[in-house]
Amino acid sequence: MARLGRVFLADQPLHVIQRGNDRGAIFFRPEDYALYRTLLGEAARHHGCAVHAYVLMTNHVHVLLTPRTGGSVSRLMQWLGIRYVRQVNTAHRRTGTLWEGRFRSAPIESEAHLLACYRYIELNPVRAGMAAAPGDYPWSSYRAHAEGAADALVSDHPLFMALGADAAERQASYRALFAEALGEDWIAGLRAATNGGWAFGGDRFKEQIAAAARRRVTPLPKGRPHEGESPDQQLSLL
DSSP: OOOOOOOOOOOEEEEHHHHHGGOOSSSOOOOHHHHHHHHHHHHHHHHTTTEEEEEOOOSEEEEEEESSSTTHHHHHHHHHHHHHHHHHHHHHOOOOOOSSSSSSSEEHHHHHHHHHHHHHHTTTTHTSSOOOSSGGOSSSHHHHHHOOOOOOOOOHHHHHHHTSSHHHHHHHHHHTTSOOOOOHHHHHHHHHHHEEEEBSSSSHHHHHHHHTTSSSSSSSOOSSOOTTHHHHHHSSOO
16 A cells, blocks of 8 residues: 655644664764754754754654645755755765654644643653753753743744743743643654654544545554445545
8 A cells, every 4th residue: 555645734733753764873972963953943944844842862853843834844854854964974974874764743733732742852851761851951942941041943833922921931831831741642642643644633633634635644443444445435534
């Protein structure tokens, strides 16, 4: 069965993850992290994407962004990937790609899950045992959101801006969100949606994304298809 195309819609927040080839490292020294962050900012400005949250891990990256047009994300990731690999290969005298195939992504229902996705991304170093608290890790957007640190890469979503009347109030409200742990089922759901290219949200949201994208945005039910059901019917919008 042919692989479904990914879902990219204008003004629809998207969780993006890209991994290193064979889960190998993509950053080898602090300068590499700084380079990637700089290039991501350039790519976002050039291709019309607002980056809301991010984390740069040793062998993968997470980014939450909103594209201005449907084609913005693919162009951003292609531009970024080529330039980053070229410069890292030159600096480290290596050859070949760093990336494990194409990036993965999932449309995120804003009202229900967007700020939780911020937290999921920024808590990655804590879950991985690389930091005791999200603020201890230097290569994420947490300090910008929770402490007001300058970060030219971050362009916050209106839902974050609605956390308070001024920056101090927003930062305090955001820090308070971390008092409640993300549920394991929620984490598993986001991971499955991102790896599968499915929409992450409620049924109505999934229906809206499916209609806009003109493709199914949930996995097919497990088990054999109903007798007499054609391949086209199996791929109908869910």
